Amino acid sequence: MRPMNRIVSVLIILGCAWSAIAATGSVPSRIEIKYRVSLGSMKIGEGSDVFQQDGKSYSVVSESKTAGLAAVVYQLNIRREAKGSVTANGLRPTSFVELRNGQMKRGANFDWSTSQVQLTDGETKQTVALPPNTWDSTSFAWNFVFVPPEGKDINLHLTDGRRVTEYRYSILGHEKLQTPLGEMDTLHVKKVQEEGDKRAFDVWLAVERHYLPVRIRYTEKDGTAFDSLAETINLTP
Structure with missing residues (x-):
């Protein structure tokens, strides 16, 4: 994979994962998080998420874009919007939509009454079965926030508008982590790699900060690792 294509792919993957926070107690009505994406010591991207809820409905707006030298070579802005x-x-x-540089790329419309989801990938549309534990990649x-992680494994289905895929994540335990916001007690969660899956995905959730994902690491099959770190967190009660 060419270097710039690799960076674009990583921003897409990390953008899906950035949209995450777990909490005990009352859920804030608005949460805004900003991230820095790095390849080694070089900054290659930025991300921001805004989650809002009123106890009945919710919305998420997630944006990620190239930054630094990566933006000089190729400017990319990915915006995802999810509601439910x-x-x-x-x-x-x-509902879920993904736009790249302002143009519609993918989407999903969930019909829970018929257990079906309509997927849109460019000009391709299809309707497939909707398992009970299915979310879009942004939600x-x-x-x-409402169902804190428990046990050793998390099983779920995700869709990004292309397909519905089953995943399993393993909770590895607590780790002390140095971050731009100081040292934190985190819960390390890792994607279980099935046979043939050579790409790793790890996330560290800050235990004392509502289980916020303060670090996200995506590792390519050749060992190249991309890191995303939270830089600012703003909560509105």
């Missing part, structure tokens, strides 16, 4: 309802069992998505981790 807040239920007794957590978040239930109803899923925000579900931890």
Whole structure:
């Protein structure tokens, strides 16, 4: 994979994962998080998420873009918008769209009454089965706000508008982590790599900061690692 294509792919993947925070107690009505994406010591991207909820419905706006030298070579802005309802069992998505440089790229419309989801990938549209534990790639981790992670494994289905895929994540335990916001007690969560899956994905959730994902690491099959670190967090009660 060419270096710039690799950076674009990583921004897309990290953008999906940036949308995540878990909390105990009352859920803030608005949460804004800003991130820095790095390859080694070089900054290659920026991300920001805004999550809002009123106890009945929610919305997420997630944006990521190239920065620094990467932006000089190729300017890319990815915007994702997700909406849904807040239920007794957590978040239930109803719609998801992804835009790249202002142009519609992918989307999903969830019909829970018929257990079907309509997927849009460019000009291609299809309707497929909708398993009960399915989220769009922008909403899923925000579900931890209402259903904190428990046990050793997390099983779920995700869609980015192309397909619905099943994933399994393993909770590895607590780790002390140095971040731009200071040292934090974090919970390390890692994607379980099935046979043939050579790309790793790790996230560290800040235990004393509502389980906010303060570090996200995506590792390519050749070992190249991209890191995303939270730089600012703003909560509105």
